[in-house]
Amino acid sequence: MTSLFKNIFKLCLAIIVFGGDVIANDLRVTDIPIQEGGRIKPLDTYARNQALAFYGKRKIKHENLSAIDWLLNLFTNPDKGLEQQIFNIRNPEVVNALELEWTNNFHKYSYNEIYPGVENQLTLIRSIFEKKEKDRDTFESQFAELYQNIMKYREIVSSLSCLLPLFTVYSPETAESLHISPGQSTSYAHIMSHRASLFDASQGILTKPENEWSETEREIALLLYNLQQASADEFAKALKIIPPSKNDSTGLWISPWELFDGREIEPHQDKIIKSLEKFLLARFQNDVSAQNAALKSYKAGVLSYPGERINFSVLKNESWLNKANLFTNSLVFYLLGFIFLGISWMIRPTLFRRIAFCSLILGFLLHTYGIFLRMVIMSRPPISTIYETVIFVGFVIVLFSLVIEYIRQDGLGVFLGSISGAMLHYVGFGYAADGDTLEMLVAVLNSNFWLATHVTTIILGYGTSLMAGLIGHLYLIEKIRVPKDSARLKSIYNNMFGVTLIALFFTLFGTILGGIWADQSWGRFWGWDPKENGALLIVLWQLMMVHMRLSGLAKPDKFALGMVLNNIIVIMAWFGVNLLSIGLHSYGFVSGIAVNIILFTIFELVTGFGTYYWARSKKRLAL
Helix, strand or coil: CCCHHHHHHHHHHHHHHHHHCCCCCCHHHHHHHEECEEEEEHHHHHHHHHHHHHCCCCEEEHCEEEHHHHHHHHHHCHHHHHHCCCCEEECCHHHHHCCCCCCCCEECHHHHHHHHHHCCCCHHHHHHHHHCCCHEEEEHHHHHHHHHHHHHHHHHHHCHHHCCCCEECHHHHHHHHCCCCCCCCCCCHHHHHHHHHHHHHHHHHHHHHHHHHHHHHHHHHHHHHHHHHHHHHHHCCCCCCCCCCCCCCCCCCCCCHHHCCCCCCHHHHHHHHHHHHHHHHHCCCCCCHHHHHHHHHHHHHHHCCCCCCCHHHHHHHHHHHHHCCCHHHHHHHHHHHHHHHHHHCCCCHHHHHHHHHHHHHHHHHHHHHHHHHHHHHHHCCCCCHHHHHHHHHHHHHHHHHHHHHHHHCCCCHHHHHHHHHHHHHHHHHHHCCCCCCCCCCHHHCCCHHHHHHHHHHHCCCHHHHHHHHHHHHHHHHHHHCCCCCCCHHHHHHHHHHHHHHHHHHHHHHHHHHHHHHHHHHHCCCCCCHHHHHHHHHHHHHHHHHHHHHHHCCCCCHHHHHCCCCCCCHHHHHHCCCHHHCCCCHHHCCCCCCHHHHHHHHHHHHHHHHHHHHHHHHHHHHHH
């Protein structure tokens, strides 16, 4: 029954998002498995990540090309790919160093435009790479990044050149030895698979002067020369799309060019190579049915691999997730919820508030399904990277907002959920722009049990703590707006205090569970690590605020201010300690966020204290 509901929901989402383009059972080119970054991912994800690195977007907008079409075009027409304006250079100083022309509106350049300038700056490049990354200025960092991208791009462009039909054989004898028809074009891979026959046919050439060669012998000599020229691409090993041999214990996949370094080609590898060769030829000829047949044969070759079986359903899920943009669509519904809520403040409050609530629910469902799919794809809880924690905290806050709105039915939950959900989605998009968001776990996090207990609990603590802070903001604003509406203020305060107690529960037990995990992993329960200190500060601050409220030292407005300030502590524990780049929690290190943290801190201090003293001044004036 669960599977039935899952499939129905997936079908509905596909119809909504794609207009009926539902996931097919047959293998699509987007789902071709490739090993990168320690995991097997679909070719679509690889293409999107490369487009992001080179172009700055996950599709080639100025040519209206999807990432996968762009990548396949590179494979089938490498020479054109070298002329394609794909590199986005953001710094005019870098452009000037390459002796190129800087334009105001279009900063895209091709490999062939950039490479001569790179060759002229090899001395500069060597000096840059002699420096540590942290010691490079902006120009040096961007120039080094461009150089690495240029080298990687050249490798990707030639990754499948060994499978392209670049060689035409006219001699009947030579064609027969290569098992092709006279006049038929064939690939480097096909010729190398019959190199013994070609070697035998070429023996007579070595013993004759060139002027005594027959036409067949001349063709063989030319073919050998062209093969030698084509072998210059054997450095292109970026595309790891072939499973290793059955005796390879490393589990590392290999590229097509690596198969022709003299090693024995196993049956599953031979089938994969021939299927890919047929696919590229069919794509070159725009024969869709032949492409589908080649992909079917390719899938059979991968499944015949004697090692770990490839789960194609997971690859399809990831490709679908890439295309669906669930979090983007979730953001749209959150923003619509806020807009409809705003309309409800002006006309027909009940109707538009309900529409806003429904919009928030739809956004939450898409948000939830996106997180669920990520869990299915990676087989772990979705909280192992900064990006994932941002998305998960947004999920937690929206969930609590829905509960609050269901209980109160006055728009408070919709307001909190739509604002926080949208803001955290935008923060997440910033981290998603760095590349692949489905990364392999670092060793310290490689435990699904502790991810599902400690990390999930502490992230729930972050989310509920921020929720309490948001309600604190709202309380102080309402204290200014309707200072005499004691019933509404008390209701908001009760919600804030309740959420604070929930936040304290999660942060306290999350910290305790973290200590137990640290004891098992590192042999000590507590080591005053920056991340540990940050979690402890949240607990201590919340304990202090609860104690002050229960003892009467903090009235509701002071308690609200305290929870607003708690947001600063949460952000420091969540993001700020990562700027220190020290401690055993090295999996969370990030850079380039110091300014954002400072701005957030200033905003919370100004708005928190500003609204607090404004509310107090209005109260004194009223007396």
